[in-house]
Each structure stands twice: as structure tokens, then as C-alpha cells.
Amino acid sequence: MPPWFHVRLTFGDGAVVDARAVVSEGRITLGDLSAGPPAPPGPAEDRTDPAPSADPACTGAPARHRARPSWPRGREGRRLVAEAYRAAQGEGRDPVLAVMSETGRSRRRSLKLVAAARDAGFLPPRHNRH
Structure with missing residues (x-):
């Protein structure tokens, strides 16, 4: 099974979406989705980028654990x-x-x-x- 990677999408308003992703047989599978709210309204100069995550998975390295595909019971x-x-x-x-x-x-x-x-x-x- 191929390794899972951490993916972060950051939007212009400061909203973020984090996910785990794997590419297998030409298909992308996402798991462990989470989203953060957009930055509060205000001047662009007041906005700061979030601090880098201490999570090693955020570096693009393979995740330590793999999400299990759903399997029928x-x-x-x-x-x-x-x-x-x-x-x-x-x-x-x-x-x-x-x-x-x-x-x-x-x-x-x-x-x-x-x-x-x-x-x-x-x-x-x-x-x-x-």
C-alpha cells in the first residue's frame, strides 16, 4: 500500500483545509479531512500566516499511520x-x-x-x- 501524505490547502481569506491523501492506481483517496475558519475581517497587513505545524506529517513526509480503506461488514x-x-x-x-x-x-x-x-x-x- 502506498504511503499517505499530509495535504494543506490555504485560501486567500485564511481558511485552511487539511487532509491525508494517497495516490494508488491513478486515483487520489482523501481521509482525515479538517477545515479551519477564514481569518477575521480586517486589513491585509494585520493578517499573519499561521505558524508552521510541528506535526511531521505536515512536511510532506509519509504519515506514520495509514488510514484504513472502508471495508464492508x-x-x-x-x-x-x-x-x-x-x-x-x-x-x-x-x-x-x-x-x-x-x-x-x-x-x-x-x-x-x-x-x-x-x-x-x-x-x-x-x-x-x-
Whole structure:
């Protein structure tokens, strides 16, 4: 998964919009949006630019944490996990890593999602018991 970056838009009236953004497969995804009010009315000479943020993410460096993409819950989510798992198997890739990449979850959480997909019947049992 590509790194997330901090983006700040500053408007002429002093209003600011901060967001986290990532570019993946030619698409821009925004997360963690926040906005600040415009500067109070008054002469332009009285306005000062805000002090630089101490947040290292504001420097354009990759964010320390990554926003997790939304993932459907319930039956639909388990079906999508199974599809990602089977597609990775068919391509000879690590299926759990594919689920991790698709869902944005940790390895442990992805394994739980795979187990839930098995329990729901979307994937075959892990071991054949005699």
C-alpha cells in the first residue's frame, strides 16, 4: 500500500483545509479531512500566516499511520475476502498478504477475516478431517 501524505490547502481569506491523501492506481483517496475558519475581517497587513505545524506529517513526509480503506461488514465483506484470497492463490501470491493489502488490516486481523470467510462457506476448510 502506498504511503499517505499530509495535504494543506490555504485560501486567500485564511481558511485552511487539511487532509491525508494517497495516490494508488491513478486515483487520489482523501481521509482525515479538517477545515479551519477564514481569518477575521480586517486589513491585509494585520493578517499573519499561521505558524508552521510541528506535526511531521505536515512536511510532506509519509504519515506514520495509514488510514484504513472502508471495508464492508458481514456477508459481503467475507465474500470479498474470499475473492481476494482465491485470486491471490490463482496468481501464485501470498493470499493472506493479498487480504491484508485489500482490507488494510493487520496480518492477525486478516487471518481472522479469512477464518470468518471459511466459516461462512466462501472458502474450503483449511484441513480435511477424516
